[in-house]
Amino acid sequence: MVTTVRQATVVDAAALHELAAATFPMACPPGTPQADIDDFIAHHLSRDDFSAYLTDPDRSLLLAEVDGRAAGYTMLIVGEPIDPDVARAITVRPTAELSKCYVRSEQHGAGLAATLMAATLQAAWELGVASVWLGVNQQNERAFRFYQKSGFVVVGTKHFHLGDREEDDHVLEHILPV
Numbered sequence: 001m002v003t004t005v006r007q008a009t010v011v012d013a014a015a016l017h018e019l020a021a022a023t024f025p026m027a028c029p030p031g032t033p034q035a036d037i038d039d040f041i042a043h044h045l046s047r048d049d050f051s052a053y054l055t056d057p058d059r060s061l062l063l064a065e066v067d068g069r070a071a072g073y074t075m076l077i078v079g080e081p082i083d084p085d086v087a088r089a090i091t092v093r094p095t096a097e098l099s100k101c102y103v104r105s106e107q108h109g110a111g112l113a114a115t116l117m118a119a120t121l122q123a124a125w126e127l128g129v130a131s132v133w134l135g136v137n138q139q140n141e142r143a144f145r146f147y148q149k150s151g152f153v154v155v156g157t158k159h160f161h162l163g164d165r166e167e168d169d170h171v172l173e174h175i176l177p178v
Contacts, residue, residue: 005119008061013050015070020045023102029139036163064116072103074120089156089171092131117150135169
């Protein structure tokens with residue numbers, strides 16, 4: 001297997017949409033209605049959304065490929081957190097949100113997520129931020145353990161709206177080396 005991690009470009013929008021549609025459901029808590037998952041994908045993870053994300057100067061998307069097939073991606077958003085709970089929780093600035101971090105289920109446990117995370121943290125450092133934060137659903141124990149292994153620590157909580165549900169997320173922060 002040949003694994004690469006690279007900066008995504010506008011030509012990757014369709015592949016990122018397909019990858020997001022395949023991976024986003026894994027992050028949803030048990031019992032989340034499929035209609036809510038589908039609606040979120042349609043309104044936040046569409047091809048057009050990714051085209052916009054890829055041209056936004058405050059965003060950086062990395063694409064991991066295995067044997068030329070899109071297998072994982074991350075999205076960093078540089079800037080002050082909009083959510084007041086997150087803004088209070090983050091301890092080091094300037095910061096970037098790790099808004100998306102997903103790999104295909106068949107890559108779980110194969111090391112791709114760790115490779116992608118290392119590249120993402122390096123990209124954040126190169127963007128000049130001092131910390132990276134993220135929100136992870138409190139029921140998503142697998143992702144929570146992965147983020148802890150990657151050096152993130154819990155600094156607070158926030159809410160995430162999915163359909164008409166309000167989910168509870170841990171807010172985690174990773175302080176980058178100087």
